[in-house]
Amino acid sequence: xxTPAPYRSEQPVGRDGxxxxxxxxxxxxxxVRAWVLTLGVAALLMVGFAWLTxxxxxxxxxxxxxxPICSTPSVPPVPVxxxxxxxxxxxxxxxxxxxxxxxxTVEVTSLTDAVASGNGNNLGPVDQVLNPTHTDLVPWxxxxxxxxxxxxxxxxxxxxxxxxxxxxxxxYDYTDDVAGLPGTVTRSSPRWLRLRRVGDVITSYDSLDATxxxxxxxxxxxxxxxxxxxxxxxxxxEDNAGTTDSSASLAxxxxxxxxxxxxxxxxxxxxxxxxxxxxxxxxxxxxxxxFKQSDGTFTVTGSGDIAPQVSGGALQGAGETTGLxxxxxxxxxxxxxLATLFITSEYRRRLIRTTLIASPRRGRVLTAKAVVIGxxxxxxxxxxxxxxxxxxxxxxxANGNYLFPLxxxxxxxxxxxxxxxxxxxxxxxxxxxxxxxxxxxAVATGIVLFVLPFIIGANPSSSAADWLMRVTPIAAFxxxxxxxxxxQVSDAYTWSNGYYPFGPWVGFAxxxxxxxxxxxxxxxxxxxxxx
Amino acid sequence: MEATIEISGLRKRFGPTVAxxxxxFRVAPGQVTGFVGPNGAGKSTTMRVILGLDAADEGAALVxxxxxxxxxxxLSHVGSLLDAGALHPTRSARNHLLWLAHSxxxxxxRVDQVLEDAGxxxxxxxxxxxxxxxxxxxxxxxxxxxxxPAILILDEPFNGLDPDGIVWARGFLRxxxxxxxxxLVSSHLMSELQDAATHLVVIGRGRLLADTSVAExxxxxxxxxxxxxxxxxxxxxxxxxxxxxxVAVTGSDTMTVSGLAPERIVALLTESALPFSEVSAHRAxxxxxxxxxxxxxVEYRPTGLGELER
Numbered sequence: 001x002x003t004p005a006p007y008r009s010e011q012p013v014g015r016d017g018x019x020x021x022x023x024x025x026x027x028x029x030x031x032v033r034a035w036v037l038t039l040g041v042a043a044l045l046m047v048g049f050a051w052l053t054x055x056x057x058x059x060x061x062x063x064x065x066x067x068p069i070c071s072t073p074s075v076p077p078v079p080v081x082x083x084x085x086x087x088x089x090x091x092x093x094x095x096x097x098x099x100x101x102x103x104x105t106v107e108v109t110s111l112t113d114a115v116a117s118g119n120g121n122n123l124g125p126v127d128q129v130l131n132p133t134h135t136d137l138v139p140w141x142x143x144x145x146x147x148x149x150x151x152x153x154x155x156x157x158x159x160x161x162x163x164x165x166x167x168x169x170x171x172y173d174y175t176d177d178v179a180g181l182p183g184t185v186t187r188s189s190p191r192w193l194r195l196r197r198v199g200d201v202i203t204s205y206d207s208l209d210a211t212x213x214x215x216x217x218x219x220x221x222x223x224x225x226x227x228x229x230x231x232x233x234x235x236x237x238e239d240n241a242g243t244t245d246s247s248a249s250l251a252x253x254x255x256x257x258x259x260x261x262x263x264x265x266x267x268x269x270x271x272x273x274x275x276x277x278x279x280x281x282x283x284x285x286x287x288x289x290x291f292k293q294s295d296g297t298f299t300v301t302g303s304g305d306i307a308p309q310v311s312g313g314a315l316q317g318a319g320e321t322t323g324l325x326x327x328x329x330x331x332x333x334x335x336x337x338l339a340t341l342f343i344t345s346e347y348r349r350r351l352i353r354t355t356l357i358a359s360p361r362r363g364r365v366l367t368a369k370a371v372v373i374g375x376x377x378x379x380x381x382x383x384x385x386x387x388x389x390x391x392x393x394x395x396x397x398a399n400g401n402y403l404f405p406l407x408x409x410x411x412x413x414x415x416x417x418x419x420x421x422x423x424x425x426x427x428x429x430x431x432x433x434x435x436x437x438x439x440x441x442a443v444a445t446g447i448v449l450f451v452l453p454f455i456i457g458a459n460p461s462s463s464a465a466d467w468l469m470r471v472t473p474i475a476a477f478x479x480x481x482x483x484x485x486x487x488q489v490s491d492a493y494t495w496s497n498g499y500y501p502f503g504p505w506v507g508f509a510x511x512x513x514x515x516x517x518x519x520x521x522x523x524x525x526x527x528x529x530x531x
Numbered sequence: 532m533e534a535t536i537e538i539s540g541l542r543k544r545f546g547p548t549v550a551x552x553x554x555x556f557r558v559a560p561g562q563v564t565g566f567v568g569p570n571g572a573g574k575s576t577t578m579r580v581i582l583g584l585d586a587a588d589e590g591a592a593l594v595x596x597x598x599x600x601x602x603x604x605x606l607s608h609v610g611s612l613l614d615a616g617a618l619h620p621t622r623s624a625r626n627h628l629l630w631l632a633h634s635x636x637x638x639x640x641r642v643d644q645v646l647e648d649a650g651x652x653x654x655x656x657x658x659x660x661x662x663x664x665x666x667x668x669x670x671x672x673x674x675x676x677x678x679x680p681a682i683l684i685l686d687e688p689f690n691g692l693d694p695d696g697i698v699w700a701r702g703f704l705r706x707x708x709x710x711x712x713x714x715l716v717s718s719h720l721m722s723e724l725q726d727a728a729t730h731l732v733v734i735g736r737g738r739l740l741a742d743t744s745v746a747e748x749x750x751x752x753x754x755x756x757x758x759x760x761x762x763x764x765x766x767x768x769x770x771x772x773x774x775x776x777x778v779a780v781t782g783s784d785t786m787t788v789s790g791l792a793p794e795r796i797v798a799l800l801t802e803s804a805l806p807f808s809e810v811s812a813h814r815a816x817x818x819x820x821x822x823x824x825x826x827x828x829v830e831y832r833p834t835g836l837g838e839l840e841r
Binding site for chain 1 (some may be wrong): 560561567579582583584585586599600601602603604605606607611615616618619620621622623626627629630631632633634635636637638641674678679680681708709710711713747783
């Protein structure tokens, strides 16, 4: 019997690299039409939920005489500070003009507060404020000295003040905050405050005895005009300690031994309520005297704040963020299914054998799959988020809601960050599905991990929301957080107001940790298990 | 280097079940090696071990001198068909081959070539989920040929083929061997391998029963037997049996006689005046040779397995 010569193929051998594997996995993906359609469904859900969950009504507040004031399709003007950020600038001001350099010194002997009942956007009516339900001090009520360019809202300023819970502070241009002496003001333990102007520089000092003075800080207000407004101010923000209740408050402070060194020396004081904004803040009714003077002692009552705007209080800027969060959460559902099927359909039909016969280096196969599912979900989520964001902003603006200015860089981070969130989530689910080899278990686990926390946390009365946003993979939605957050503004920095407990990339790292565990387990198993 | 598969001392357990119990054999180029054994004998497990899908507890399986997992362009070394049903139902036949080709860096025109070789051009763009088992087998064979490998491993490729398809497949396997390729084909039906295989590896319950050429197996099974055709079947059987022969009736007027030389049979029948029309040295079928080998090895013997048609 003769045997033919061993076979020699004349076909050129192809390349055998990782790129070929990625290409093969992409070919697998794009040649199953249902999978490509699923990506489309994910994109549609993302845009659809952004539209559905963005508030379609404007913000209404209860104004004077309990009449509701609703924002109209034209967005109400929000004062803007020197840095371009939206600010609150409402306070009672006992002022006089000052030309050139000078200084003002005062002794603050008391600061009391009254909090109205009321909740949310509906600030309590005047009567409730005047007949307070309780007299807890609002932590960031403020009483002290201020030098401001003008009484127009948003004007550059520097101020030194006492607060109920944060001691003496120097604050300027809305966002800057420096701590001075700690402690609370009482009649037996007053605080002395001094504000001095030299050119563009305003320096603040505090003292317990009017003898020993400590410099708190200095603010350089470039371009300050020669004539400024100087005087005493009192203001008291909404009480936002709770997550759902916010109530108007009135603070009253007593000042003594006021001493102005400057020009003109003998002009009189005049009281003015600066920038009452009925859209957002409790308005002091006219016809009452909020400024009292006797024997060199001044008693000033005020409500409002001099601070940067944050979401969740007077402004409902959270709408966009919650829209994007719902958009992302529900867009993840088809992505979870897709990432699962990308591997379990192979196990189910034993196609995984063909795959691993073609590429026996299993770790590379799984990595190629991860690259493909990560890339297609990244691109889809980026495009859908860009559209969802535009839709959300459009709905909010058209309904008269205020939108916080969004810097281009932050906008790019929201879009690319959501894309990365989807990619990493898909890779984690791919890993989980590889370990389980069954669709049902992987999809169910994915939904429990990504959707359930959202549903639980979306209930504003849930105290678990903050906790869930830290320990579950949806912590990564912090990449969508764009709202400003200031330590010197007390507010419910909660999920429902559009805030995340972690910064964008810390939250993203939580998801990455989950995905790394799942994908690592998959890499370990796939290389050790018979198929 | 010669393209071969070398298996030495493979052992594998699945829990308490011993699937492979020290299997060793070699698949040589230029011939079709039939890999035969009853269902559950360990054929598929052996093939999965060769292809690196299952890890053996002991022993080694080398392809071209290397473990499969170490091959750089695996589909250019070994083409395999384990399970014709391993297809995504909504992916077209051509796209199934396309991703395989991409994984090896092979061009799309190679896909069209193997589709043509397997006679699937007409259905290339149809969803594989709608294919009959025969069409899937052809698609599986096309996939095995994609890398133009010198070694082919086919697990039960005749399953689901119609008679025409079986004839086509046999000729196709022979032509692959004639080109110098090493072809390992498993089957639980020896008859399917008739006219296709020239070498046989027979296993049962995870053990190697025979590693022999087809010619040797048939010769061994035929040894010392005589075929007899007579109209007086029962009288002839009585006469021959009383003379010390073992008689097996094979038909209404045929029987196989062993233990007596043909001359002695003719003499005994003539003495008893019994008519006969044929006395010849018996040539066993492949089936008979196989049945003899596996008589004690069948694990799941369906009723009527002995009645397998030729």
